[in-house]
Amino acid sequence: MDGSSSTSPDTPQRVTATxxxxxxxxxxxxxxxxxxxHQSGGCCDGSSPMCYPADDFKLGERDVKLGEVNGVPVYISGSQFEAWKHTQLILDVVPGRGGMFSLDNGRxxxxLxxxxxxxxxxxAALG
Structure with a gap:
């Protein structure tokens, strides 16, 4: 599933990055x-955006592609998308340790x- 919309300059991006x-x-x-x-839906690492090697993460058939940031695709589960479809997600960075399996761990x-x-x-522009 693809949550991104047309590439019109008037269409807001569902995901951006600082x-x-x-x-x-x-x-x-x-x-x-x-x-x-992949935007985590909770559990061990809360709601952190998790960063994985592309070959090591299996997307589910209900995962939604929100868009790309800095050339990297960003996905969210279908149920999370339904809850967050009215918001723009903004990837940012803060001091601390990344999620246990996320590539930001140890840096x-x-x-965030x-x-x-x-x-x-x-x-309305998103449809």
Whole structure:
């Protein structure tokens, strides 16, 4: 499933990233050129965006592609997408340890998802 919409400049992005997140992505890609993000729905690592080698993560048939940040695809489970479809997810970085299986672990910085609610106009543009 693909939650991203047309590439019209008027269509808001469902996922974006701060410069700090892009910098950490670049660092990780030096070790692991092909990666992806999956927005966790809870459990052990809370709601952290998890970063995996693309070949090591099996996407589910209900996973939704939100878009790409810094050339890296970002996915979320279908049920999480339904709960969060009214928000833009913003990947950011804060000090700390990443999720146990996430590639940001051990780098003393970790990815964090921030969000903002889409405006009525943005929701209409998303369809």
């Amino acid at each position: 410069q700090a997140a892009c910098d950490l992505i670049d660092e990780i890609r030096r070790d692991h050129p092909q990666i992806l993000f 003393e910085r970790r990815f 998802t921030r969000s903002r609610v889409f405006t009525d106009e943005e929701m």
